[in-house]
Amino acid sequence: MKIIVAPDSFKGSMSSAEACSAVEAGVKAYNPSFHVKSIPIADGGEGTVEALVTILDGEMIAENVFDPLGREVTAEYGWVDESKTAIVETAAASGLPRLLGEELNPSNASTYGTGQIIQAALKRGAERIILGLGGSATVDAGTGCFQALGVKFLDDKGTELNMNGGALQRVAEIETGTISARTRQVDWIIASDVTNPLLGSEGAITVFGPQKGVTPERLTDFESGMERYASVVEQHTRKEMRNQVGSGAAGGFGFTLFSLLENLQVESGFELISRLGELTEHISGADLVITGEGKIDTQTLYGKGPIGIARIAKKIHVPCIAFAGKIEGELSAAKDQGLSAVLPIIDEPMTLKEAMESGPELLTKASRRLMEIYHLKQEKGDVRK
Known part of the structure; x- marks a missing residue:
C-alpha cells in the first residue's frame, strides 16, 4: 500500500x-x-522554508539577525547548494511567533532582520531567492528589509529614517541607487497565497493590521502612512503597484518587492511546493x-x-x-x-x-x-x- x-x-x-x-x-x-x-506543505508563511528544504534536499543555515523589535535572535533560512537557491520566509526573523501578545508594536516593528538573512544568502552566493511572505508581525511594507539591502528612505529634510511601521508616514524620498548590486542580479520567486491589494477595505492595514497590533483607533493613521509611502515610491519608480494582486502581503511587503525588483515572479506558496514536490x-x-x-x-x-x-x-x-x-x-x-x-x-x-x-x-x-x-x-x- x-x-x-x-x-x-x-x-x-x-x-x-x-x-x-x-x-x-x-x-x-x-x-x-x-x-x-x-x-510537507506550506503556503508561503511559517513552515515554507522547512517544507522546501525537505523537498529539495537542502540544509538549514542559521544567522544572527534582528527580530521585529531589533533584538538579536538566531533565525534560519534554507540553502540548496546545487542550484544556489536560498529559501527565506518573513516569519523566520520578522514573524508573529517572535513576539508575545503584549509585545506587538506595529509602530516599531520592522522587517530589517529579513533583509539581514537575504544579505547573508547573497554573500553565500545565492543565484535564486525564494521568499515566502506570510506570518509577519510588521506593517512596514518591507522597508526595513530593503534598508538592510541598501535602500535609503529619507524624510522631508533629507535625513535617513530607521524604517518601521510608524516611519512610513515620514518618508518623503527614497534612494535605490545604493541597493546591493547582487540584490538586483538574482532571480526572485515570491511565494504567497495572499491576494490583497495594498490599500483600502481589503488592504494590508485593514485586513491584517489588527493581528499585528493595529488597534481600531489607529487604523486610519496607519492607512494614511501606507498611502503616503506608496505615493512616494510610485513617483520614484514610475510604476503603480498599489493595486497589484498580493501587494498587501506581509504588511505591504509585496508592494515594495513589486516596485523595486525586476527579476521577480510571484507564485502561490502552495502551488510552488506542489510543483517542486511533484505532488x-x-x-x-x-x-x-x-x-x-x-x-x-x-x-x-x-x-x-x-x-x-x-x-x-x-x-x-x-x-x-x-x-x-x-x-x-x-x-x-x-x-x-x-x-x-x-x-x-x-x-x-x-x-x-x-x-x-x-x-x-x-x-x-x-x-x-x-x-x-x-x-x-x-x-x-x-x-x-
Missing part, C-alpha cells in the same frame, strides 16, 4: 515536517510494510492521501494547503483524509473539494495548551486509528465508494 502524507503545519504545535513524521510513525506502527512518501505525480500512484493542519474550518475551503491537496487527489480519484487539531464550522462542502473525511486528533478532554504540547503524539495515535479503520473498509471492498 502506498500512502502520500502531505500536511500543513499545526501552528504552535508542530511544523509540517514534524506532522509528516508523526503520521508516518502512526502508519508504520500499524503496518511497517506500507510505503509512505512524506511531502500530482506522487499522488497519481497512491492508494491514500493524508493531509491536515492545526485548524480546519470554512476558511480552509478557500484554497488553504489541505484543500489544495484534496483537489489534486480528487482529479486522480485517490481518497484524501485530513486531520485537524480543531474542526470548526460546516464542512459538508469539503467532500465536493475532494476531502473524504476530516478527523480530529484529540482523543480525550484536554486544554488547548495540553493539546498543542501533545500534538505529535496525538497525530501519531490518530494515524494508527485511521489505518485500522481503513483496513477494515478495504476488507469490505468499499474504500473508494
Whole structure:
C-alpha cells in the first residue's frame, strides 16, 4: 500500500515536517510494510522554508539577525547548494511567533532582520531567492528589509529614517541607487497565497493590521502612512503597484518587492511546493492521501494547503483524509473539494495548551486509528465508494 502524507503545519504545535513524521510513525506502527512518501506543505508563511528544504534536499543555515523589535535572535533560512537557491520566509526573523501578545508594536516593528538573512544568502552566493511572505508581525511594507539591502528612505529634510511601521508616514524620498548590486542580479520567486491589494477595505492595514497590533483607533493613521509611502515610491519608480494582486502581503511587503525588483515572479506558496514536490505525480500512484493542519474550518475551503491537496487527489480519484487539531464550522462542502473525511486528533478532554504540547503524539495515535479503520473498509471492498 502506498500512502502520500502531505500536511500543513499545526501552528504552535508542530511544523509540517514534524506532522509528516508523526503520521508516518502512526502508519508504520500499524503496518511497517506500507510505503509512505512524506511531502510537507506550506503556503508561503511559517513552515515554507522547512517544507522546501525537505523537498529539495537542502540544509538549514542559521544567522544572527534582528527580530521585529531589533533584538538579536538566531533565525534560519534554507540553502540548496546545487542550484544556489536560498529559501527565506518573513516569519523566520520578522514573524508573529517572535513576539508575545503584549509585545506587538506595529509602530516599531520592522522587517530589517529579513533583509539581514537575504544579505547573508547573497554573500553565500545565492543565484535564486525564494521568499515566502506570510506570518509577519510588521506593517512596514518591507522597508526595513530593503534598508538592510541598501535602500535609503529619507524624510522631508533629507535625513535617513530607521524604517518601521510608524516611519512610513515620514518618508518623503527614497534612494535605490545604493541597493546591493547582487540584490538586483538574482532571480526572485515570491511565494504567497495572499491576494490583497495594498490599500483600502481589503488592504494590508485593514485586513491584517489588527493581528499585528493595529488597534481600531489607529487604523486610519496607519492607512494614511501606507498611502503616503506608496505615493512616494510610485513617483520614484514610475510604476503603480498599489493595486497589484498580493501587494498587501506581509504588511505591504509585496508592494515594495513589486516596485523595486525586476527579476521577480510571484507564485502561490502552495502551488510552488506542489510543483517542486511533484505532488500530482506522487499522488497519481497512491492508494491514500493524508493531509491536515492545526485548524480546519470554512476558511480552509478557500484554497488553504489541505484543500489544495484534496483537489489534486480528487482529479486522480485517490481518497484524501485530513486531520485537524480543531474542526470548526460546516464542512459538508469539503467532500465536493475532494476531502473524504476530516478527523480530529484529540482523543480525550484536554486544554488547548495540553493539546498543542501533545500534538505529535496525538497525530501519531490518530494515524494508527485511521489505518485500522481503513483496513477494515478495504476488507469490505468499499474504500473508494
